[in-house]
Amino acid sequence: MIAHVGRSAVAGIKAVGRFGQFVSDMVRALSDVATWGRLTPVQMRRVGVDSLPVALFIAAFTGVVLALQASYTFTGTVPLYFVGTLVGKTMMLELGPVLAGLALAGRVGASMAAELGTMRVTEQVDALETLAYDPQSYLVVPRVLAGTAMFPVIVALAILTGILTGWLASLLLLDLSTQEFIKGLKLFYRFKDTWFGLFKSATFGFTITLVGCIVGLGTRGGAEGVGRSTMQAVVYSAVLLLMLDAFWAMVLLR
Amino acid sequence: MRRENEFAVGVVVIAAFGVVVAGALWLSGAHLGRTEAVYTARFRTVGGLSVGDPVVLRGVRVGRVEAIRLAPGNWVEAALKIYAGVTPPAKPAVVAAPASLFGEWAATLISREPAPSDPNVRQALDEALAAGAGKWPGATLPDIGQLTAQASRIATDIAAVANRVQTAFDTEAVAELRRAIREFGQIADRLATVANEQADVLGSVGTKLRQGSEVLGKAATNLQTTLGRVDSATNQGQLLTILNNSAATSANLRSASQDARDLLAAAHRSQESMVRVLVSADSVFSRISNRSGTLGLLVSDSTLYRETTLTMIQLRQLLSDIQANPRKYFTFSVF
Numbered sequence: 402m403i404a405h406v407g408r409s410a411v412a413g414i415k416a417v418g419r420f421g422q423f424v425s426d427m428v429r430a431l432s433d434v435a436t437w438g439r440l441t442p443v444q445m446r447r448v449g450v451d452s453l454p455v456a457l458f459i460a461a462f463t464g465v466v467l468a469l470q471a472s473y474t475f476t477g478t479v480p481l482y483f484v485g486t487l488v489g490k491t492m493m494l495e496l497g498p499v500l501a502g503l504a505l506a507g508r509v510g511a512s513m514a515a516e517l518g519t520m521r522v523t524e525q526v527d528a529l530e531t532l533a534y535d536p537q538s539y540l541v542v543p544r545v546l547a548g549t550a551m552f553p554v555i556v557a558l559a560i561l562t563g564i565l566t567g568w569l570a571s572l573l574l575l576d577l578s579t580q581e582f583i584k585g586l587k588l589f590y591r592f593k594d595t596w597f598g599l600f601k602s603a604t605f606g607f608t609i610t611l612v613g614c615i616v617g618l619g620t621r622g623g624a625e626g627v628g629r630s631t632m633q634a635v636v637y638s639a640v641l642l643l644m645l646d647a648f649w650a651m652v653l654l655r
Numbered sequence: 656m657r658r659e660n661e662f663a664v665g666v667v668v669i670a671a672f673g674v675v676v677a678g679a680l681w682l683s684g685a686h687l688g689r690t691e692a693v694y695t696a697r698f699r700t701v702g703g704l705s706v707g708d709p710v711v712l713r714g715v716r717v718g719r720v721e722a723i724r725l726a727p728g729n730w731v732e733a734a735l736k737i738y739a740g741v742t743p744p745a746k747p748a749v750v751a752a753p754a755s756l757f758g759e760w761a762a763t764l765i766s767r768e769p770a771p772s773d774p775n776v777r778q779a780l781d782e783a784l785a786a787g788a789g790k791w792p793g794a795t796l797p798d799i800g801q802l803t804a805q806a807s808r809i810a811t812d813i814a815a816v817a818n819r820v821q822t823a824f825d826t827e828a829v830a831e832l833r834r835a836i837r838e839f840g841q842i843a844d845r846l847a848t849v850a851n852e853q854a855d856v857l858g859s860v861g862t863k864l865r866q867g868s869e870v871l872g873k874a875a876t877n878l879q880t881t882l883g884r885v886d887s888a889t890n891q892g893q894l895l896t897i898l899n900n901s902a903a904t905s906a907n908l909r910s911a912s913q914d915a916r917d918l919l920a921a922a923h924r925s926q927e928s929m930v931r932v933l934v935s936a937d938s939v940f941s942r943i944s945n946r947s948g949t950l951g952l953l954v955s956d957s958t959l960y961r962e963t964t965l966t967m968i969q970l971r972q973l974l975s976d977i978q979a980n981p982r983k984y985f986t987f988s989v990f
Contacts, residue, residue, distance in 0.1 A: 595678070
């Protein structure tokens with residue numbers, strides 16, 4: 402029992418150490434702009450543009466559900482134009498970044514962990530090192546930069562989609578006019594709502610891609626290890642994303 | 656392939672950037688390219704007013720609250736950004752008040768001429784104005800929470816009064832009240848009956864009044880006829896004769912009246928004598944009744960009566976004896 406606790410503690414410390422070492426290597430690799438500069442647009446395309454349909458699909462249905470649930474909740478004393486307030490605030494502050502983040506954690510994080518894990522178990526990473534390529538600047542930095550840069554872009558478009566579908570749902574399914582919806586949307590709007598959601602989504606992108614790279618490059622044990630790394634990347638990303646969400650809410654919204 | 660990636664990424668990034676910038680500007684109500692004037696309003700407290708809240712003039716949004724900061728002298732200053740083309744009132748003041756029941760606040764521009772009817776607002780504006788020129792005076796209305804708290808206090812007081820009323824208004828009081836109400840109902844029934852009867856009487860009176868009115872009408876007609884006759888009699892000097900005769904009759908009546916008054920005075924005096932006689936008689940009869948005095952004794956004492964009767968008899972006998980034998984009692988001599 403005591404030995405088990407000791408092993409766990411040592412493993413935890415090693416993990417933290419590896420994480421620190423990994424991050425420091427990545428920061429050092431930022432100086433190799435020639436390498437990651439030409440690879441980053443490719444990753445931005447894969448992480449950002451190719452992920453748009455999933456994120457927008459989720460945001461579209463989220464907007465509809467928010468509008469309907471808000472109208473269901475507000476029946477009574479609360480005016481119906483608060484549907485616009487709730488749809489806008491919720492999409493900007495919470496559901497837009499978090500749902501898009503969770504969806505991309507599954508798509509982007511898992512794909513990165515699987516790709517890098519396969520490269521690791523098939524010794525392609527070792528080959529890169531043999532050819533004097535820095536795996537950090539060649540594999541990690543483009544992905545992390547792409548995730549950090551493109552997540553706010555995806556989330557911004559997801560927020561817009563969610564608000565638009567919420568407006569359409571209010572217009573078609575609820576007894577709410579466009580003017581009333583816009584009145585509610587603008588009622589309590591602060592610019593902080595916008596930058597808070599986008600900043601949060603950038604940290605989500607950074608975390609998801611970083612976790613995918615760390616778990617992928619740490620893969621051991623062949624195909625089974627790749628599968629395990631993929632699962633771990635999704636789980637770790639989702640958990641860290643929700644922890645970050647709470648952290649930023651406590652830091653920035655209090 | 657590389658160019659294609661860059662193009663796709665560029666399109667998405669530009670689209671997202673455009674969405675964010677345009678959306679933020681639209682939602683915050685910013686007016687790009689238009690000069691906006693900034694005015695400062697001075698409040699004691701701004702209540703729930705916050706940065707970004709609308710500035711309203713006669714119900715129309717004309718700006719927004721740009722900043723709120725503490726100022727020396729326990730004041731709070733709010734910077735109000737007013738849209739270009741909006742002319743504030745000549746003597747402007749700002750009233751911060753809740754715009755709805757859901758926490759929305761607005762800064763409403765008003766004119767100090769005429770002065771606001773609310774005395775608290777007027778006092779706050781005067782105080783802010785007295786603190787110095789150059790800044791618009793501001794007042795703050797209580798928010799819904801304060802009003803609700805006040806209403807809660809009133810409700811508590813009403814509940815206390817209700818409890819006291821309930822304590823005083825027990826079952827017995829209720830029974831008495833019910834009885835009183837029942838009796839009041841009976842009284843009301845009686846009053847209704849009386850009122851109906853009185854209505855009948857009044858109806859009858861009205862009928863009689865109508866009849867009397869008709870009689871008076873006839874009398875008036877007769878009087879008019881009489882006056883006509885008088886008028887015709889006046890023409891022949893008969894009225895003068897009648898008046899002369901009436902004057903003589905009146906003099907006679909005055910003389911007769913004087914005689915009657917004398918007669919009445921004499922009768923009055925006789926009445927007074929009679930009263931005195933009656934009082935004396937009453938005194939005499941009282942003494943007789945009380946068996947005092949000679950007559951009383953005579954009335955009440957039979958011995959005296961018998962002795963008196965006997966004396967009378969003896970006197971008669973003596974008189975008879977004197978008549979029969981005068982020489983026995985009287986002696987006449989001449990020289």
